[in-house]
Amino acid sequence: MLHPTDIAAAATRIAPYIRHTPAMSVEPGAIGLDYPILFKLEHTQVTGSFKARGAFNNLLSREVPGAGVVAISGGNHGAAVAFAATELGHQSTIFVPAVIAKEEKLRRIRAFGGEVVLTEGSVADGMAEYNEYAEKTGALSVHPYDTAPTLAGQGTVAKEIEDQLDGLDTILVATGGGGLIGGIAAWFGDRVNVVSVETEGTNTLALSLKEGPDIEVAATGISAGSLGGHTIGTLPYEIVTERVKTAIVLPDAEVFTAARKLWEGTRLLCEPGAATALAALTSGAYRPEPYERVAVLLCGGNAETDWFAG
Template sequence: MFSMLDPSQITAAATRIAPHIRHTPMIGIEPGALGLEYPIQFKLEHTQVTGSFKVRGAFNNLLSREVPEAGVVAASGGNHGAAVAYAATKLGHKSKIFVPKAIAKEEKLRRMRAFGGEVILTDGSVADCMTQYADHAAETGALAVHPYDTAPTLAGQGTVAKEIEEQLDGLDTIMVAVGGGGLIGGIAAWFGERVNVVSVETEGTNTLARSQKEGPDIDVSASGISAGSLGGPALGALPYEIVMERVKDTIVLPDAEVYTAARRLWEATRLTGEPGAATALAALTSGAYTPAPDERVAVLLCGGNAEVDWFTG
């Protein structure tokens, strides 16, 4: 059905990127912790080499496509940019990252620069930033590494689902925070009908929920605590195709629930993640999703590139 992305591409990506990424752990949390009456599993992707899942797609792009002398270019609120910068530097390429000034976070800017990326802050919306990044690629010949709308990106992100299935036998449901759809698209493409993939967004970053109601041609002006993690202006065309077929449960939450989830995560486990990671957990801590008896549930903690005390204010 998905001619542009199937599990064989994800399997190939997993082999391709394996020497360059971490095989991140999973931990089980007992009933009673987090204020929940049931156990859950966490996939600790925020412990990935660049602090988020994005490095999977970045390496798959750079290892499966020819990189020109002009290097690579990306547009990002932070995690994708850090991943592309890291992958480019490790593979001997130069990188330029366009970042919307309106949602730029200093912690993520530091990460991108530390990994060797040249950061260009842009005025206007996320969509404006995407236009400038695309223009730069056209003008210079640099390889454009899209954050969520190419098959190499989705196949790379989908490797986290393959990894989860190898680590955890019999998963029923997984909570996934959504921005432009690259992560949830890759995960849903891998799991197919085997696992219920639940989309979780904030009211200020509700690209998937709006796309399901209004179609793919939208322009979300990201706002709120998760904008720097989940601030895509719209779902990509490929993620949209997959999501419309495979993702049935869509949850949208206020920022207050994200803060609550992050505080509970810290109190129960001494783990911290960025707002995007807490957004996925908030589907459960808010009560927006209540598992059935014996339903085996996992939460993907997708990234950790934020000030460690962001949720304490």
């Protein structure tokens, strides 16, 4: 299992290439809640999401061949891998399943130097094409959520949070394939309650906890572009089953509401995946105990700025 020392080493390794993103406190009433909330503003990270952490840790801790790197992504992981590869002098090829592709994220992948390959069929079909390409070309495969370097990199955000927010009791994290929540849970252990939040169309973790890790979910809905992992990774599953006790699933409507409240009360813009985590609070699905210090990880900001309008 991933150890906190792996995460600490990753933090040192990637420090020259990423941002130390800010944290902020929001007073009661600002977004319709009668208690204060803490936010980790990871949507201000380079490339607009936490994924830069895992991408850089992969490329800096593994040998990159002349064929470059290859990744599969709904957008954020692909943008991060493309950015990291370009920064470090490598070429990158990013497979994106058309079923969950968003134009905003495709533009960012290309802007960061990645060659985009759109795949037809399901996410699982895209994963097969990505694996075939890696095997055929010898390019370094950078999995979005199921390798130790990826989880160690993502876990560095938890290390930062603990340095910034004293006495934290609970953190709410949106879950896709499990790389982010797995890294965070590996760092915090039993010190902080880590809560998973998903939508009904991206409920991979909640379903896996009920039926086992071999299930597959065909991602749908507003958060599919960022939380659209069709399975939970083997390594994240091992960590999550031991350390994550609560998995919340919400309808898309609550994600829209959370994003609107966040904008109205703070003037912060984030993508649907990030708003999903906040929706656990604004919907009342998670109600903190008195004096419980709760943080929400705003994990990404790569979306059209008016996606929640209307």
